[in-house]
Amino acid sequence: MKKGTLFILAVLFLTNGLNAQYYLEHLHRWDEVITKFVKLPKPTDAQEFKKYPVVFVKQEITEDYLKAIKKQYKGKKKVKGDEIIAQQEIFVKRYNQTLEEVIKLYPYDVDAKIVSMSEYENIDKNDVHAFVKIKHRGYLTAGITGKKETNHFAIPIPLEMYNEEYSMEVEMKFFIQRMENYIKRMAKGSKASRKIYAQCKKELNDRLKSETKKRTLLIDKRYLAEGIKKKDLSKILDMKFELVDKETIDEQILNPSGDFWYVKIVPYQGFSRSSTKSFNSQKQSWSSGPSRTSRFTVGAHYIIDPTDGSAMLVNFMLSPDIDKNALKKYNSDLKSTKLSLRD
Secondary structure (H helix, E strand, C coil): CCCCCCCCCCCCCCCCCCCCCHHHCCCCCEEEHHHHEEECCCCCHHHHHHHCCEEEECCCCCCCHHHHHHHCCCCHHHHHHHHHHHHHHHHHHHHHHHHHHHHHHHCCCEEEEEEEEHHCCCCCCCCCCEEEECCCCEEEEEECCCCCEEEEEEEEEHHHHHHCCCCCHHHHHHHHHHHHHHHHHHHCCCCCCHHHHHHHHHHHHHHHHHHHCCCEEEEEEHHHHCCHHHHHHHHHCCCCEEEHHHHHHHHHHCCCCCCEEEEEEEEEEEEEEEEEEEEEECCCCEEEEEEEEEEEEEEEEEEECCCCCCCEEEEECCCCCCCCHHHHHHHHHHHCCCCCCCC
């Protein structure tokens, strides 16, 4: 039986004009949190990944987690801490229950099973497995076990997975499809290979040319920036579209008809750092002061074919919402045949 896992898209910095699926997923300008634990698989690693038995690791609320929350939220903040723990308990329960369905979606014909954290930690180091689990500040990760655990794929947990109104299975299927596409790309060869890039470019351009006019783009109404109306979309987009609720898109993800593409936006927290400098008049020299960290949110804007999870375009934009700039970018990229190398 075939069962399910995840993919990596760990880029957290703004990158304009990236509609080449292959090279977007090979950019290594990653957030420092990601680069500490993710390692890009070599072609041979990607090819072997598909052969390993896979384990899906259940999520647990550890004592260390509880201690950290209680330490951070004490005194007058205790109520907030209790709310966070209660929310996490609901998330863990839903996530573990969802694994029963997600494991059936695993795209490779290998043995797949669900294990507890302790069972995972006791796997024989000589018995290599693929794994899917949550780790490192709320990231969904996948990789392989062995003498040393290697994380090949990671993505922040989407906020929808914390909302009981939405299907967690839908979000996991999105990850599974993207992972499978990623593995296919990585198994073909080096990210620096222009031959591989040219092939990926042609595949994407041929698909855009033949399918854009045939498909209807489903846009989640929640994504629209303030002030954006349906008439704005009609003026800018040159393809058919429908403004729908999330449930309509979820149905297409779980049971695709082949008539639609859909917009998916994954918000990322980015970081920028700058240091201050001051001039010492006695020493006649500049000295560095304390560094400053600024946080900002960017959005990974996908247009996805739900039949196989292929990204028809991916753009990183300063806004995690759909504004006029995003719409113009969608429109120009869907018609473009010029995919520049970005690495």
